[in-house]
Amino acid sequence: MKITINNNSYNIPAEWHDAPLLAVLRDYLGFTGTKFGCGKGICGACTVHINGAATRSCILPVLTVQDASITTIEGLSKDEKLHPIQQAWIDESVPQCGYCQAGQMMTAAAFLSENPDPSTDEITQVMSGNLCRCGTYPRIRRGVTRAAEIARLNSSL
Amino acid sequence: MNLSRRKFLKRSGWVACGVTVLGVGGCAVIPALPTFGTSKEEEIYNWVQLMPDGRILYYLSRAELGQGISTGLSQVVAEELNVPLDLIDCHYQSTAAMAPCQMTVGSQSIENYLEQTARSAAYLRLTLQSLAARHLDVQLDALKSIEGGFETAGGQTATYRTLIKNSDATITSLPPNANVRLLSQRKASELKIVGKSVEPVNIRRIVAGQETYSRDVILKGIQFGAIARPPQLGANMISFNKKRALSVSGVNSVIEHDGQIGIVATTPMAAAKALEALSVQWQSLDAKQVAKVQHSLDIDEYLKKNKLDHSPIEEGSVQTAAINAVQTLSLRYDSPMIAHAAMEPRSGVAHWQTNESGKSRCEIWTGSQDPWLVQAAAAKSLGINKNQVMVHNQRVGGAFGGRVLCQASIEAAWLSKATGVPVKIQWTREEEFRYNYVGPQYSTRIDAGLDGEGRITHWQHRTVGAPILTSSMFVPPYLHWAANLVADPGTKRGMTAPYTFANQRVDFADERVPMPTGPWRGLGAAPNTFAVECAMDELAIAAGEDPIEFRLKHTDNPRFAECLGRLQKHIDGSVGSMGIAAAIYKGVTFVATAVEVTLLYGKPRVSRIICVHDCGRVISPDQVRAQIEGNLTWGIGMALHEEFKLDNAIASTSNFDLYQLPRQMDVPDLTIELVNSELPSSGAAEASIAPAAAAITNAVFAATSERHRKLPISESKI
Numbered sequence: 001m002k003i004t005i006n007n008n009s010y011n012i013p014a015e016w017h018d019a020p021l022l023a024v025l026r027d028y029l030g031f032t033g034t035k036f037g038c039g040k041g042i043c044g045a046c047t048v049h050i051n052g053a054a055t056r057s058c059i060l061p062v063l064t065v066q067d068a069s070i071t072t073i074e075g076l077s078k079d080e081k082l083h084p085i086q087q088a089w090i091d092e093s094v095p096q097c098g099y100c101q102a103g104q105m106m107t108a109a110a111f112l113s114e115n116p117d118p119s120t121d122e123i124t125q126v127m128s129g130n131l132c133r134c135g136t137y138p139r140i141r142r143g144v145t146r147a148a149e150i151a152r153l154n155s156s157l
Numbered sequence: 158m159n160l161s162r163r164k165f166l167k168r169s170g171w172v173a174c175g176v177t178v179l180g181v182g183g184c185a186v187i188p189a190l191p192t193f194g195t196s197k198e199e200e201i202y203n204w205v206q207l208m209p210d211g212r213i214l215y216y217l218s219r220a221e222l223g224q225g226i227s228t229g230l231s232q233v234v235a236e237e238l239n240v241p242l243d244l245i246d247c248h249y250q251s252t253a254a255m256a257p258c259q260m261t262v263g264s265q266s267i268e269n270y271l272e273q274t275a276r277s278a279a280y281l282r283l284t285l286q287s288l289a290a291r292h293l294d295v296q297l298d299a300l301k302s303i304e305g306g307f308e309t310a311g312g313q314t315a316t317y318r319t320l321i322k323n324s325d326a327t328i329t330s331l332p333p334n335a336n337v338r339l340l341s342q343r344k345a346s347e348l349k350i351v352g353k354s355v356e357p358v359n360i361r362r363i364v365a366g367q368e369t370y371s372r373d374v375i376l377k378g379i380q381f382g383a384i385a386r387p388p389q390l391g392a393n394m395i396s397f398n399k400k401r402a403l404s405v406s407g408v409n410s411v412i413e414h415d416g417q418i419g420i421v422a423t424t425p426m427a428a429a430k431a432l433e434a435l436s437v438q439w440q441s442l443d444a445k446q447v448a449k450v451q452h453s454l455d456i457d458e459y460l461k462k463n464k465l466d467h468s469p470i471e472e473g474s475v476q477t478a479a480i481n482a483v484q485t486l487s488l489r490y491d492s493p494m495i496a497h498a499a500m501e502p503r504s505g506v507a508h509w510q511t512n513e514s515g516k517s518r519c520e521i522w523t524g525s526q527d528p529w530l531v532q533a534a535a536a537k538s539l540g541i542n543k544n545q546v547m548v549h550n551q552r553v554g555g556a557f558g559g560r561v562l563c564q565a566s567i568e569a570a571w572l573s574k575a576t577g578v579p580v581k582i583q584w585t586r587e588e589e590f591r592y593n594y595v596g597p598q599y600s601t602r603i604d605a606g607l608d609g610e611g612r613i614t615h616w617q618h619r620t621v622g623a624p625i626l627t628s629s630m631f632v633p634p635y636l637h638w639a640a641n642l643v644a645d646p647g648t649k650r651g652m653t654a655p656y657t658f659a660n661q662r663v664d665f666a667d668e669r670v671p672m673p674t675g676p677w678r679g680l681g682a683a684p685n686t687f688a689v690e691c692a693m694d695e696l697a698i699a700a701g702e703d704p705i706e707f708r709l710k711h712t713d714n715p716r717f718a719e720c721l722g723r724l725q726k727h728i729d730g731s732v733g734s735m736g737i738a739a740a741i742y743k744g745v746t747f748v749a750t751a752v753e754v755t756l757l758y759g760k761p762r763v764s765r766i767i768c769v770h771d772c773g774r775v776i777s778p779d780q781v782r783a784q785i786e787g788n789l790t791w792g793i794g795m796a797l798h799e800e801f802k803l804d805n806a807i808a809s810t811s812n813f814d815l816y817q818l819p820r821q822m823d824v825p826d827l828t829i830e831l832v833n834s835e836l837p838s839s840g841a842a843e844a845s846i847a848p849a850a851a852a853i854t855n856a857v858f859a860a861t862s863e864r865h866r867k868l869p870i871s872e873s874k875i
Contacts (some may be wrong), residue, residue, distance in 0.1 A: 033366020097223025133788025
């Protein structure tokens, strides 16, 4: 079995075929930027992109994504240039412990690619599925707004 | 090693943190010290080192838990050395690289480690200054510090890079010199980096998914462990089927150790399957045992049968003053057991190795508020000396008091010893909720009265809670009798009202409940302030007074009054629609908070929070703001949603579907004002949680005229 992560193809041996995607990413391939939070798809810490859509990898059997294009936080930036979400997260100093932030950023990045100019209400709504215990929520809202501005600026250059 | 005989230390081959360093320099000979004391002068000299490439290596003395201490203290190092912040390479704690440091608890890092960190960096600066004097052949005091080096009046310069050039050694600092002038303690106007908001240390690693938490540590040949745990609290193991577990494909071993049983397997799925196949039978608790676990603390019931053991405050006479009161109130407040629910469930990696001469050692990667406690606990569990255990602390994915010990690391250690392979233990979310300790339940009765002028005549505060610092997590059963005699400083934190009352009495008891209790962000500060500040609100209303004016009338503390005064300016007349609460945290940090609540589909939602905060001189303003934002968010959870529940002696709130954390939609934009002063810096990581839940509860009253005295509010009917 093969899966495609960040545009690279990886062989997955038989003993990992019964695993959720998250375990394969973290414990077999070493893509540890994606985090385990709850194991039930509730908290969003394990969010990755499956064909561009934000998806919870902790409850997703690896067998179901053989033909998919998977993007993890390690593959969010292209050509060494920070993704607008990553730049905005730095500009707004969003993370505290940082553990949930990969999931937050992957959710936000997928959302912005669908909706490049969201309202604060829309941001609040879509980001309410990702838990953060440290309490970075207001900064996450500002971060998403700022990332949208950065993306618009980049595309107008 | 006699440091005082050496001008400076030269060491070749210093190995960076996170990599095995056995027997390097003086580190291995420094005896392990208890980690509740602050560091000694002779232990701090090697925290800050100049590396051959001209960069500064800085061993962070504190655990980075998300509180931003790596940023704040790196700013201090940069200021002392007069270098840009990005020249500092901040490394997390390692027992192999530094002498034990006080555990990272109680918002004490800035209070206890600010000056020591500054001294450590300043010693290096002095070392370099003496080298520069020799290099330029001038007197020491002819040199002035400039960015990255020194300069004479005549314009001759010596940079740090020049001084270390042609050497593969690192330069560490001078032996202690009590007279060193600390550049980071100059007036605010003279500071370059301290007191400024900066890009947080390691934020670029975090946003790229590259920062390593203990759960992310991978070693070659690593295998995965799982531990059998009782569903009911305190249930004993009756039987298990080892043979069946061993028959699961991918299983390496089934190991019994100190009454526990664990699995090691080549994949986490195989470990989980084998744990199921092990079919452990657990004793079922009888009705009496279940009732004991389910027992809820109730101050009124407690007072019927017992005396409160501890009386931290007895002033004037409550009984006499009560006679003169024109109004008396008897108010009962309750807050439930509460979980840390950090986003990273704890995890540990351990590697037991024995060399050709038969000497063994265990290397551990952990995420803990006290890696030296992990070292000691692992050594004890493994039956070896502490100096055979090396612990590398990683960034922690949230701690909040719940990570003083990282049990997963100890479990990984004995599994690695038994199998000889590196082992990783990754707690599930359910394990994280069920098998750690929780913040205890509090039940309080406050009796107070008012005179004709709206002044408080008397104040009697009676509480039953559970042990925090003397809890069963830290004190072995054979010492419980002694621990029970101690008035637990954690339980009573915040029980002293920040007001002057002529007649007051505070009594409390710690009841050792079966569910392990322990430190939770701010310890007793939040639950105790909930009772104190809701009672103050009810008294202000009974007196017909403005809640801020009422508080000001009862305090003579200028910093506390200043916070309340500034809060008043923010609110500007709209006080009637807002809930107010304030606190003095540990006697050193001052907080005043106002909250507005609106109803959405009949449920309270926090729509506005204002917080005025005085922690003296602010080292890293944006990091302090972030901590306050976190505390206020925790207040929302505590007031409205959070309750750790047991059902049939089983922790039933075992994942985020049943234990409700605040979500994005629950937290409004927050207005925070820092009272920045030249007074000594005090802690900020827990202070503002103290009044948060009380302010929200008082705001619910302002919005609905309904008084809630039992948390969480969403559990009771609005």
